Amino acid sequence: MIDPRALQSRRKFLGGLAAGALAGGAAPKFLSATERNRIHALVRQTHQSANDQVQLAVVGAGGMGMADVETALTVPGVKLVAVADCFDGRLEAARERYGRDLFTTRDYREVLARDDVDAVICGTPDHWHKKISVEALRAGKSVYCEKPMVHSIAQGGDVVRAQNESGKTFQVGSQGMSSLGNEKAKELLAAGKIGELNYAEGFWARNDPIGAWQYAIPDDASEKTVDWEMFLGDAPRKPYDPLRIFRWRNYRDYGTGVSGDLFVHLFSSLHFITSSLGPRKIMAQGGLRYWKDGREVPDILLGMFDYPETDVHPPFNLSLRVNFVDGTSGTTFLRLVGSEGAMDVTWTEVVLRRNKAVSPTDVFSQRKADEMDQGIEARKQMLPPAESIYMVEDGYMGAHFDHFMNFFRGVRDGSSVNEDAEFGLRAAAPALACNDSYFGEQVVSWDPVKMEVM
Known part of the structure; x- marks a missing residue:
């Protein structure tokens, strides 16, 4: 830490x-x-080597989401194929970083519908964790969800059930x-x-x-470049406010x-x-x-x-x-x-x-x-x-690398995480x-x- x-x-x-x-194999030194x-x-x-390539997507391409991506890509045999985020600036940054052919979208559901996605990183704000994790598991994807796993305690059971019913690998991203x-x-x-x-x-x-x-507020953030309704999701309706998203x-x-x-x-x-x-x-x-x-x-x-x-x-x-x-x-x-x-x-x-x-x-x-x-001097x-x-x-x-290694091992061979x-x-x-x-x-x-x- x-x-x-x-x-x-x-x-x-x-x-x-x-x-x-x-x-411990050398001659002793008295201290x-x-x-x-x-x-x-x-x-x-x-460390387990890659047996086959894992096609990875990320939903939520902010600071932690992209830190997760960078670490995940250091694991052998992992390729980023799709990125979803509600801010256009992050999507453009992802294309510049990982290639113009990278699939990007504001709508995470388009990512979950893709057949070429094996695993999804959920790097969204906390209020989206449960919904995206459950939908991704039901879509047959393995999921690495940033901590905390849910926004409220009441949501936890839904994620546990979705993992058990899907049979897919699910890992919470508490990276240490x-x-x-x-x-x-x-x-x-x-x-x-x-x-x-x-x-x-x-x-x-x-x-x-x-x-x-x-955190810094991007200069190009506006109601045109941000899908505000997508960001809010199930949260209470509020007028656009860059502080609330960034x-x-x-x-x-x-x-x-x-x-x-x-x-x-x-x-x-x-x-x-x-x-x-x-x-x-x-x-x-x-x-x-x-x-x-x-x-x-x-x-x-x-x-x-x-x-x-x-x-x-x-x-x-x-x-x-x-x-x-x-x-x-x-x-x-x-x-x-x-x-x-x-x-x-x-x-x-x-x-x-x-x-x-x-x-x-x-x-x-x-x-x-x-x-x-008694009667003798005590031996030291x-x-x-x-x-x-x-x-x-x-x-x-x-530790972050180790946690992703543990996740991708589960994705590949079904072992516990x-x-x-x-x-x-x-x-x-x-x-x-x-x-x-x-x-x-x-x-x-x-x-x-x-x-x-x-």
Whole structure:
């Protein structure tokens, strides 16, 4: 989750360490107590090569939609054949970028009707996610839908049913899900490296206009170049307003606020790492503190979540924060805290910190150790590393690439994906419930098994 540039100072420090030593095969080096760190490389062992070409289309050619396209096209055997968007400027930009023979249209239904389209990226505003995903699945297309999967919790069941009935591959585009960082954190938690999980926290900080969704308004945007009715879809009728289409995240009719945009990433990663189905109680507070530009959603939001005990994890609590007016940094993290240690997780790095080998609460073990030490000087112990660092190697293609690799593998061979519709709903629902809690000033109860608001 943290920008890889933030790792440069650490990489420079590590530059002198030999690869063989990192792998543990070199002669041991004795470290002082303050240097008891171990650095391990995170490696993607294999990537599936393309067996046959996947013909790709995108509906919603804005910033995230086209970022998805660019990443998807780095996967071997993927070709872009069609683009749909309600703004002519984006269609022209797509033709300039990918070729004049590219099929473009304002009407997404023309894309879904094409026989040469195997898979569709849904990169539209949130209020279109459910409709386009369901229609694409019913048209026999596999779907990569940007997060959150739906605009409201009530829409989730329709997407789950459409995926199950179609038999096609459906992946929610929370791009950090398939990262090496998440995979390593899942492995470490399952191995008991932090003991019993009791608390987790996540944080997104931004401090610039683009991060706060103040996107540029194209000079050529007008009622002639924008299909305003297509943009609105099922949303309430409003007169043409370029702010609503190009800064749609600020408006509840089209977006889902900071929780739907950012909390959902943290839920996706946390649920993947812990194998959790989600929280049962959700509460959010915050406010509009700085970006008073007509937006309808808060720029600071705090969420608290209660996770019940299940067969795969103990009960634990989660706190999440988003701050769009952070004057000190622009970063994000996810931290899992257990009875014997903690780990900070990003898409490219995991930092594991552990307590001493013997717990001070283990009275029996301590008493036996004291008995053995009577009359002699206690022998010094070999302590485990106080901190272990797992980071990706240079050349790692990134979490976004990994998520598309996971998607296209499913498209080609029918294998399961990391974030299907059920997983996507269980990640989206607590994020969307934060909006219900914030605007309704209430605690929301959620059944993560039945996927229903209680």
